[in-house]
Amino acid sequence: MSATEAAAPAPGSFTAWRRSLQERVTQGDVGMLPVILGLVLIWAVFQFLNPNFLSPRNLSNLLVQIADIGTIAVGIVLVLLLGEIDLSVGSVSGLAASVMAVLNLKRGVPAPVAIAAGIATGAVIGLIQGSWFARFRIPSFVVTLAGLLGWLGVQLLVLGETGTLNLLNPQIVNLAGNYLSPQAGWALAVVVILVLIVDAIIVRRRRAAAGLDVAPLASLAARLVITAILVLGTAFMLNSYLGVPEGLLILLGFVVVFDLITKRTTFGRHIYAVGGNAEAARRAGISVNTIRVAVFTLAGTMAACGGILAASRLLAVNQSSGGGDTLLNSIAAAVIGGTSLFGGRGTVWSAVAGALVIGSITNGMDLLAYSSYIKYMVTGAVLLVAVTIDAVARQGRQAAGRA
Amino acid sequence: MAVATRAPILELKNISKRFGAVQALDGVNFEVFPGEVVALVGDNGAGKSTLIKTIAGIYLPDTGEISFEGHQVHITGPRDVAHLGIATVYQDLALCDNLDVVANLYLGREEEGPIRPVLNEEVMEKRAVDVLRTLSVKLPHVRTPIASLSGGQRQSVAVARSVMWAAKVVLLDEPTAALGVAQTKQVLELIRRLKDQGLGVVVISHNLADVFEVCDRITVLRLGRRIADFRVKDASREQVVAAITGADTDLLKTVDKKIEEEKGQ
Numbered sequence: 001m002s003a004t005e006a007a008a009p010a011p012g013s014f015t016a017w018r019r020s021l022q023e024r025v026t027q028g029d030v031g032m033l034p035v036i037l038g039l040v041l042i043w044a045v046f047q048f049l050n051p052n053f054l055s056p057r058n059l060s061n062l063l064v065q066i067a068d069i070g071t072i073a074v075g076i077v078l079v080l081l082l083g084e085i086d087l088s089v090g091s092v093s094g095l096a097a098s099v100m101a102v103l104n105l106k107r108g109v110p111a112p113v114a115i116a117a118g119i120a121t122g123a124v125i126g127l128i129q130g131s132w133f134a135r136f137r138i139p140s141f142v143v144t145l146a147g148l149l150g151w152l153g154v155q156l157l158v159l160g161e162t163g164t165l166n167l168l169n170p171q172i173v174n175l176a177g178n179y180l181s182p183q184a185g186w187a188l189a190v191v192v193i194l195v196l197i198v199d200a201i202i203v204r205r206r207r208a209a210a211g212l213d214v215a216p217l218a219s220l221a222a223r224l225v226i227t228a229i230l231v232l233g234t235a236f237m238l239n240s241y242l243g244v245p246e247g248l249l250i251l252l253g254f255v256v257v258f259d260l261i262t263k264r265t266t267f268g269r270h271i272y273a274v275g276g277n278a279e280a281a282r283r284a285g286i287s288v289n290t291i292r293v294a295v296f297t298l299a300g301t302m303a304a305c306g307g308i309l310a311a312s313r314l315l316a317v318n319q320s321s322g323g324g325d326t327l328l329n330s331i332a333a334a335v336i337g338g339t340s341l342f343g344g345r346g347t348v349w350s351a352v353a354g355a356l357v358i359g360s361i362t363n364g365m366d367l368l369a370y371s372s373y374i375k376y377m378v379t380g381a382v383l384l385v386a387v388t389i390d391a392v393a394r395q396g397r398q399a400a401g402r403a
Numbered sequence: 404m405a406v407a408t409r410a411p412i413l414e415l416k417n418i419s420k421r422f423g424a425v426q427a428l429d430g431v432n433f434e435v436f437p438g439e440v441v442a443l444v445g446d447n448g449a450g451k452s453t454l455i456k457t458i459a460g461i462y463l464p465d466t467g468e469i470s471f472e473g474h475q476v477h478i479t480g481p482r483d484v485a486h487l488g489i490a491t492v493y494q495d496l497a498l499c500d501n502l503d504v505v506a507n508l509y510l511g512r513e514e515e516g517p518i519r520p521v522l523n524e525e526v527m528e529k530r531a532v533d534v535l536r537t538l539s540v541k542l543p544h545v546r547t548p549i550a551s552l553s554g555g556q557r558q559s560v561a562v563a564r565s566v567m568w569a570a571k572v573v574l575l576d577e578p579t580a581a582l583g584v585a586q587t588k589q590v591l592e593l594i595r596r597l598k599d600q601g602l603g604v605v606v607i608s609h610n611l612a613d614v615f616e617v618c619d620r621i622t623v624l625r626l627g628r629r630i631a632d633f634r635v636k637d638a639s640r641e642q643v644v645a646a647i648t649g650a651d652t653d654l655l656k657t658v659d660k661k662i663e664e665e666k667g668q
Contacts, residue, residue, distance in 0.1 A: 210525040212532070265520045266513045269502075273510055276499035283481075283497045284511030344501035397550060 032338040034389050035353045038382070042357060046364035053364055056241040063238070066352075066359035067176060067247035068093075068310035072330035073337070073351035074254050075302030078295050080334055081262070081275045083343020084140040086299045088129060088147030089330055093307025094322020095155040096122045100308055101165040101317035102158055104172065111171035119304045125151060126300020130293035140296075148327070156319055164318040167311060175250065176313035179243035188244065189235035193228045200224060247309055251352065254302065258348045271295060276344035306330070325376075332379065333358050336386040342394055357382060410473050412437045412603045413458070413489065413572050418467035420453055427453040428464070429627040435572055435603035440594060442614040443607045445624035446647055451607050454624065455574055458605070459491040460484035472571075490565030491574040494581075496557055500550040504542060505531045507549055508564050534567045535559075538596055541589075555586025559593055572603040579613050591617045611640055625649055 046053040072089050079086045100118030103109040109117070125147065133143045159165070167173055180188065200220055207214050238244045262268035273281040274291050282288050310326070311317045335341060336357050337350025358379060365375045411434035420428040428450050435441050445451050456462045458469075460481040469476055471487050478484055484491075498507050505524070508531045514523040531545050540559040542552065549557060558578055565573050575594070579587040594617050597604050608614050614621060615635060623631040623646040631646040644650070 206525045207528075210529045212525060212528055264522055266515060266522060267520065269506060269513055269522060272502055273499045273506075276501035277497070279495075280497035280499050281510065285482075285485075286511045344499070 032347065032350055032353055034386070035336055035338050035350065035357060038336075038385075039353065039357055039360065042360050042364070046360065046367070050364070050367050053367060056237045058363065058367065060238055060241040060245060062356075062359050062363045063248045064176060064245045064313060065363060066355040067245070067251040068306045068313060069326070069329050069333055069358065070251045070306075070352050070355035071254055071309055072303050072306035072326070073333035073355055074251075074258055074348055075299035075306075076330050076334040077337070077339045077346055077348050077351050078258065078262070078271065078302075079140070079299045080339045080341060081271050081344060081346055082292060082295055083275045083278075084133070084292070084295075085331070085341075086126075086129070086144045086296065086303075087141055087327060087331075088125070088144040088151055089299065089303035089306075090322045090324075090327030091148050091151035091155065092122050092125050092300055092303040092322070093310065093326060094317075094320075095125070095151045095158065095307070096304030097307040097311035097317045097321050098155045098158045098165075100172070101167060101311060102160075104169055105165050105167070106162075111169045115172065115175075115308060118308050119301060122300040122302075122304020122307070123297055124300070126297040126303075127293065129300065130296025133296065134289040134292045152323070155322070159317075159319060164316050166316050172308075172312055173315055174246065174312070176245070176247035176309050177315075178246040179238075180246065180249070182239040182243055185235050185239050185244040188249075189231050192231055193224075196227060197224055247313060250305075250309060254305070255348050255352055258298075262348055267291070267294070272344055303330075329358050329379075330355075332383045332386075335390065336383060338386075338390075340390050340394070341387065342390070354386075409436055411435060411470075412472055414470040415454075415458070416468045416470070418454070418457060418464045418469075420457060420462055420464050426627050428457070431467075431624070431627070431629050433622060433629065435605055437571070437603050438598055438601045439620065440598050440604040440606060440618045442618040442621045443605055443624065444609070444611070444614060444621060444643065444647060445630075448626070449624040449647075450627040451624055452576075453627075455491065455576060455605070455607060458484070458489065458574060485568075488571040489574065490568065490570035490572070492558075492561045492565055492576065492578065494576045496561040498549045498557060498561060501548060503548050504535075504545045504552075504560055507560060508534070508567055510564075512568065530567075534563055538563055538566065538593055540593065553586060554582050555589045558582065558586075558590050562590075562593055562597070566597065566600075566602070570602065572605070573597060574605045574607075576607050577609070578606060579608065579610060587613065611643060614643075615640065623647055 043054060052058055072093055075089060076086060096118040099121045100114045103117055104111055104114035129140075129143050129147050132138065133140045204214050204220070235244065238248075262271060270281065270286050270291050273284070273286060274288050278288055281291075307322050311321060314321075333354030334346075334351055335354065337346075337352070337354030339346025339350045339354075361378055361382065362375055365378070413435045415431065415433040418428050418431045418433070419426070431450070431454060433443075433454065443451050443454065453462060457464050460478045460483055463478070469478060471489070476483070476487060499510065502510070505528050509527050514526045515521060516523045516526075528545055535542060535545065538559070540556075540563055542556055542560070549560065552560065562573065562575070562578075578590050578594070582590060591613060594604055594606065598619075606614070606618060618635055621631075621633040621635060621638060621643055622629060623633070623643065625647065630649070631643075633643060633646075
């Protein structure tokens with residue numbers, strides 16, 4: 001013990017950072033590394049097969065296409081962090097969109113109220129399912145499997161005899177259909193970078209003031225520069241087509257908010273604690289059931305938001321809204337993005353990363369005019385690879401005594 | 404240790420607990436003094452776990468009295484016990500492997516601020532570092548996830564957590580059972596430091612070598628009764644083993660008598 005400590009480099013140095021990264025990877029704590037490598041690989045392959053793949057126009061479309069799945073996947077990530085699953089998110093997204101569409105089109109309810117009603121529907125459903133799971137200790141996959149069927153029934157009931165409801169209300173269709181002006185897009189990019197810099201400085205100062213070790217300035221600066229290049233590059237790319245899509249901003253807004261909640265608040269800490277060791281959390285005085293109910297409520301809410309975004313993008317709601325591969329794609333996105341199925345490990349950003357992988361495969365194959373059977377097979381294979389990485393990483397952790 | 408001159412911090416009198424046909428505890432007396440390490444030993448089924456769980460508030464005794472710092476207390480559950488300042492470190496340690504050391508030390512008691520639901524990581528990390536330094540617990544870094552710590556380090560984190568929250572009595576359930584030689588040494592040193600800080604420590608252990616190394620007193624349970632109570636400096640390992648197995652009751656009687664006499668002084 002003391003021997004290894006003596007050899008350990010000074011905390012905060014670059015060597016320490018590199019060594020800890022190396023250690024984490026070899027011991028199976030891989031996080032989002034595989035999905036980023038995978039995404040680069042997928043983009044390289046599609047760009048090689050079709051030079052239009054990485055064009056601003058196609059990337060812009062891709063980012064709008066993933067907004068709804070990504071939003072639903074944010075809720076799935078939260079549920080997976082608990083070590084649970086929510087199979088009802090597809091049906092809930094369809095029902096929420098239907099509630100919104102029927103209220104707005106058939107009952108003449110103003111669009112903002114109809115949207116709020118749709119989101120509230122998802123929240124209430126999440127609350128019911130979460131309470132049921134917490135109260136009766138039924139495995140969450142069974143409760144939400146019942147929800148998958150039940151809420152689909154309610155969706156058909158709400159839609160009634162009508163076939164497809166075409167959404168015309170500008171406030172609804174603009175959610176996923178609007179783009180920021182180039183000036184607004186650039187301004188937003190600059191604001192985001194400034195906020196990140198200010199935040200980094202504040203955290204650094206507070207740590208220094210408390211007498212704690214701080215990361216070397218060089219690595220902090222490198223991280224900020226890379227982030228700034230990514231943000232500005234994305235803004236440039238989107239501005240050279242129609243501008244920054246508002247649908248994408250909604251997704252990123254949710255991700256940022258939930259990333260802050262999970263990483264920086266007591267509630268978020270308790271989510272990880274319950275997912276890591278529910279018994280330990282309970283003994284530490286954390287109300288495990290409250291956390292569970294809250295997370296399922298959030299998952300239902302996010303599913304509703306995703307369903308409404310999908311309706312806005314597709315300009316219509318019908319009996320098959322939220323059906324098909326919505327559920328599986330959003331769970332696959334969370335898992336492909338690197339959130340562990342075993343609970344307690346992952347970040348909200350994995351929802352975006354995973355949705356990008358799935359969206360890229362679908363979009364790239366559409367560009368190449370492949371039939372859907374290949375799309376399904378490839379997406380299935382990618383999911384299998386992602387879950388295998390998760391499971392192998394877990395075995396690595398166990399072998400290294402880190403499970 | 405001038406035990407007899409001080410009042411016990413925790414005292415159990417005439418505790419009985421029955422589970423159906425099994426009399427798990429039968430009129431047990433047990434006491435811990437501040438700055439004392441007491442070993443609770445006995446064969447399987449002797450009632451060690453039941454006694455620890457009774458102190459921890461998990462089981463409520465059928466009869467008997469519990470006093471803490473000289474006052475009789477009425478315990479209705481684990482929360483009451485935690486409020487008194489009695490902390491139990493179970494064998495499974497109750498740590499979240501996916502969270503780092505700081506998060507585990509503050510689990511369920513997170514510091515927030517300056518904006519309310521936001522965690523105040525700096526305050527937590529600083530205090531965590533201070534507490535671990537006071538206890539001379541050596542860890543790679545307080546931001547290391549529990550999953551990458553050794554068994555001894557995990558045990559130390561679990562003990563540090565109980566000390567951190569102003570525990571006056573710490574109950575350790577088989578603290579060295581799963582540990583190697585070096586890690587066992589580390590934990591035994593930690594127990595000594597708890598004692599030096601004036602805490603009362605109760606250690607359940609099957610390992611008599613550890614018990615003799617670190618404890619001041621050994622309480623032996625057999626079939627739900629307190630069979631013997633040894634001062635470590637006066638006892639031999641053979642006597643303790645005899646008491647645990649019930650091999651030589653005559654010897655035990657004399658030892659018991661000797662202890663009673665000492666107490667009477």
